Amino acid sequence: MYVAVKGGERAIDNAHAWLAEERRGDASVAELSVAQIREQLALAVNRVMAEGSLYDPDLAALAIKQARGDLIEAVFLIRAYRTTLPRFGTSHPVDTGAMACDRRISATFKDLPGGQVLGPTFDYTHRLLDFALAAEGEAPHTPEREADDAAMPRVMDFLNREGLIEEARPSDDVPPDVTREPLAMPADRALRLQVLSRADEGFILGLAYSTQRGYARNHPFVGELRIGTVAVEMDVPELGFAVEIGEIALTECETVNQFTGSKTEPAQFTRGYGLVFGQTERKAISMALVDRALRWEELGEDDVGAPAQDAEFVLYHADNIQATGFLEHIKLPHYVDFQSELELVRKLRREASADADGHQEAAE
Amino acid sequence: MKDHGGTEDRRSWMGILARAPEGRAAACLDAAMARPGFTWLRAPEIGTVMVRGRAGGTGAPFNLGETTLTRCALKLADGTVGHAYIQGRRKADAEVAALCDALMQTEDAARIRRAVIEPLRTEADAARASRARKAAATKVDFFTMVRGED
Numbered sequence: 001m002y003v004a005v006k007g008g009e010r011a012i013d014n015a016h017a018w019l020a021e022e023r024r025g026d027a028s029v030a031e032l033s034v035a036q037i038r039e040q041l042a043l044a045v046n047r048v049m050a051e052g053s054l055y056d057p058d059l060a061a062l063a064i065k066q067a068r069g070d071l072i073e074a075v076f077l078i079r080a081y082r083t084t085l086p087r088f089g090t091s092h093p094v095d096t097g098a099m100a101c102d103r104r105i106s107a108t109f110k111d112l113p114g115g116q117v118l119g120p121t122f123d124y125t126h127r128l129l130d131f132a133l134a135a136e137g138e139a140p141h142t143p144e145r146e147a148d149d150a151a152m153p154r155v156m157d158f159l160n161r162e163g164l165i166e167e168a169r170p171s172d173d174v175p176p177d178v179t180r181e182p183l184a185m186p187a188d189r190a191l192r193l194q195v196l197s198r199a200d201e202g203f204i205l206g207l208a209y210s211t212q213r214g215y216a217r218n219h220p221f222v223g224e225l226r227i228g229t230v231a232v233e234m235d236v237p238e239l240g241f242a243v244e245i246g247e248i249a250l251t252e253c254e255t256v257n258q259f260t261g262s263k264t265e266p267a268q269f270t271r272g273y274g275l276v277f278g279q280t281e282r283k284a285i286s287m288a289l290v291d292r293a294l295r296w297e298e299l300g301e302d303d304v305g306a307p308a309q310d311a312e313f314v315l316y317h318a319d320n321i322q323a324t325g326f327l328e329h330i331k332l333p334h335y336v337d338f339q340s341e342l343e344l345v346r347k348l349r350r351e352a353s354a355d356a357d358g359h360q361e362a363a364e
Numbered sequence: 365m366k367d368h369g370g371t372e373d374r375r376s377w378m379g380i381l382a383r384a385p386e387g388r389a390a391a392c393l394d395a396a397m398a399r400p401g402f403t404w405l406r407a408p409e410i411g412t413v414m415v416r417g418r419a420g421g422t423g424a425p426f427n428l429g430e431t432t433l434t435r436c437a438l439k440l441a442d443g444t445v446g447h448a449y450i451q452g453r454r455k456a457d458a459e460v461a462a463l464c465d466a467l468m469q470t471e472d473a474a475r476i477r478r479a480v481i482e483p484l485r486t487e488a489d490a491a492r493a494s495r496a497r498k499a500a501a502t503k504v505d506f507f508t509m510v511r512g513e514d
Contacts, residue, residue: 088412093416094416101499118503168421170424176427238447244378246383
């Protein structure tokens, strides 16, 4: 059978022209600038950077504008742009212990050195719509207080002094990179952390919630959550030393999880880890819970068959660009595929009715 | 080429130039002197760097995600070479950063330090201190109710 495969160019061009007009919206309303998106929709920008796996607030803001606020479409644009850029190198691992913290809280220790610093949080707001924001107002003023330059040590270090928590020993292993090698099982923890950090927030949130509801429950506490900026350093071969190329904002979450011990390990606390670009704490906490659930094998826990324990299930379905690419392709023309299915169904029905006629004749 | 600074000093000024807000280093440099001529060894180009983290903050490294980067290298008339590696897609800023890096290795070092590096360092420190003061104002002061017989 012949199926037309050309045509539609004019319709496509006109659809895209209309898309551009709809994107702009009512022309009597002022147009959004990319800088406005970057500054005033910063958490959307952060999410697009995290899931696009490319830290560049201006590009993420542009992608959000182009995508009309569809954040997965914006992530898609960022991922596509990233593939056009050469990679100049790799940074030294960032030192989150030296983070300039905007926020740093612990749900396990009230009086920790450096204190509980709330930062610019939605926590403790009443979630009532603020109609004052609908009116143009003065720029808000933030109270300040003398800051002591005291370091903010990691909460984990306190538990470590008593030997009650598993240690994260440093290594200089070269981690696998999912942007260079296709995902393959078994995935070591470094690979899992990379995939989780760029995974869809909603998917990771749902999986993390499933562990809290009892599917591979691991009793997490937020040992520490910190948000702030860290310096990024990279080696420059032509100079022979490392230089600081700038700063990035990160959210880091360390969970402390109950662990009753195994044949080889005494009872102690274990850890889950989340690290995500930007101010993205829901994602970082979710990541830490899922990271911990995926560590069941290494910690000698039982496989209870929970989705969050299944690395293959989690990692192969966490990427929203892969998922949406495959999901959305089914709306594109499948005329030939469908024609063959249609022929098959007609043939089966013809055969079934011929069989039925045959049986009837035999019975008569 | 004379080396007026050690590696640590150079690392420090390159970091300050990289962290300067868009256009700020150019404004400082242009206010201080006319830009000298130079030739490109590597014209400004945009790419990425893979940023790494460590599991548990201190453990084995993993790839966190990339950030954009602009780099360039240039040579002054006297042969001094300047490099720039700065975050973001900022070719004009990279040119100024490389120019200042080169000038910091010449007779003009003191002038560039006074007019560009030190002001940028002061501004960066002030911005950081301002955020730290806002954060400090959100630090929780717990009141403990003492109760019981003693």
